[in-house]
Amino acid sequence: MTGQPHSNDGVQLPETPSPTSVVPRASTYGVWALFVACLGMLVLSVWRGYEWGIPGYVVIDGLTVVMWVVISFFSGIVHSYSRRYMAGDSNLDGFFGRILVFTLAVMTMTAADHVLGFVAAWLVMGLTMASLIGHVRGWEQAQAAASIARRYFLASSGLLAVGLTALVWTTGTTSITGILGQAESLPPRFSLLAVGAIFLAAILQSALFPFQNWLLSSMTAPTPASALMHAGFVNAGGILLTRFAPLFAEDLAVMSVIVVVGAVSALLGQALLLVQPDIKRKLGASTVAQMGFMILQCGLGFFAAAITHLILHGFYKAYLFLSSGATVEPTAPSGSKRASLGFLGLGVSLLTAVGGGVLFMTLTGKGTNLDSGLVLTLVVVLTTLHAARDILRRSKLSPPLRLVSVPLVVMSAIGIYSVMFNSISALLSEVPMTTAPTELTVVHGAVAAAFVVAYLATELGWHRSSRRLYVALLNLSQPNPDTMLTQKEDYNDA
Known part of the structure; x- marks a missing residue:
């Protein structure tokens, strides 16, 4: 079977690449070296208070250094894991090239101080992830998932461009630090346009309700790419809102909207998780919920808490995806109920x-x-x-x-x-x-009450007592039909 293409009615399996390729090893070593360098920058920043940057183009502050360490570490783990997991893939060099480009794009985005560099990095980040989702070129469902994700990411990049263009037009500066320095003097209509566009860009990228479909449809991605997506890519919304916090934090109405959107996504994601029979879809629904919590913390004004959350979620979700195969085993329904405490x-x-x-x-x-x-x-x-x-x-x-x-x-x-x-x-x-x-505000009280009710509903199993609710949640969590395997022959790769 090695070295020959095999076909069926489903997926065209690729040929095995040459074992002499040095790209996977070089890319892996390069990313780990990058992690060590970022870790050194973090130590110097804390110990000596060093600051780096090129005014108007690059800013390396606390947020940048922290995210660089986290991003390079996650990427290093995915690189190392992929060298064995992806062995035998004919486009192995392309896969490693894309995850390296993705890593550099995310790092560029966190450090960019020029709006053009920020938008460009955001766009490259999205297009690279869409390409990873559709990594298997001969798989029709994978290409459909990549196309859906690409449309969402292009929309997110377009909204971000609109928001930042409005800010540049109003402030007369192209640097993000310069824009934020004038946040309090922005005209209301331009401020509202910019804030709305940036917020929509954030929740699109982080797969919050009602934009969760691209994430739930992305299960065609190779497992290492899924780990990178759920541990890093979706967190970009929290980084975006944190970087532009001065535009949001002073407006209580805007912050209340962010709280509501985050709370709805957190509760919905948790509800979708309860009805999922598939391990990767469970993880996808869990990510929707966790991103909701992250955005909720931004709306509460605790952007540092959101960054802490996305870091911990990244570690947890990367581990769950990279170990997801170990949890798949044949089982029969036992009919047993949960033990009473x-x-x-x-x-x-x-x-x-x-x-x-x-x-x-x-x-x-x-x-x-x-x-x-x-x-x-x-x-x-x-x-x-x-x-x-x-x-x-x-x-x-x-x-x-x-x-x-x-x-x-x-x-x-x-x-x-x-x-x-x-x-x-x-x-x-x-x-x-x-x-x-x-x-x-009243919004905070309503959100708090909703979380308490949701917790009681979960504990009492209300989602299982109503068939209508169960079916509604199951339908809401379905990926796009074009990304699903619907015939038994599609699963047969021999």
Whole structure:
């Protein structure tokens, strides 16, 4: 079979490439060297306070250095994984070339201070990812998925260009730092146009509702590309909003809209996750939910929290995608129900959740005032409660040991998250308005109530008690029909 093309009614399998290609190895070593260099820049930035940049063209601040370290690390992991996973692919050099170009485009975008460089990097980033989604050229469904993604990414780039053009026209400067320096004096109509276009560009790229279809239709991408997409690409929306935070943070109405959009996507993504039978679609729905949380934190005024979230989500989702094959195994429905925790387990879960919230408030200072920090703390409490109950149900330890060890594990995780949040906030301290909590509004109260109701609905299994709701969620989570394999022969590659 090696070295020969094989065809069926589905996919044309490619020929095996020459084993002498040096591109995968050179690209992998290059990216890891880049990571070491970025790590050194981060150390120098923290230790000596060094700053780099070319005024008007490149700005290397805390946000840039942090994202460079994260991006190059993720890319290095994907490169290393792909050398074995993609072995035997006839377009192996092209695959490695594209993930290297993607890595450099993302790094350029985070450092660009000239609007033209920023938009160009954003466009290249999207087109490269679309090409990775359609990597298998002879696969009709993959090409359809790539075409759908490309349309979304072109629309996102167009909106970003419109928003930045309006800002350049109004301020008379082409540098992002210059534009942000005049944020408070922008005319309302130009400001609203720019903010709306930039925000739409962000949620398109991050696959928030109602633009989640491109992400759910992108499962044709090779697993390493999917890991890079879910761990890095979709996070671009959070980076975009953080970079342009001064345009958003002073307008309570705009921030409230961002909160609502983020909350709806977070709740919807979680609901879609509950009805998915396929492992990669579960991960896709989870990403929609997590990106919703990220944008929600931006709307609450905690842009540093959004960056912390996208970093942790990137590590978690990269691991899940790269290990997804290990979770696929034949199983039969057991009909068993989830173990009941009893009153003692419920009490331990509630105490752990409250303790997690108090620990988060103590270490970060968020939620101690009557502002949007209370909503952020509520999200932490609900997340802690869910984690504690889930671990208590799944743990195979004896009941006494389980009731003691689970709170310690969960509380330790909250402590680590809080310390990381503080560290990222310190690194971004020179970036304008990375922490700008807003006053509490009716919108915040409604969002908080929606999260509590959603948590209770999930715990009580309401989504399983209504067939209509179950089918509606299942239909909403379906990818584009052109990207799906619908015939048994399409799965047969021999």
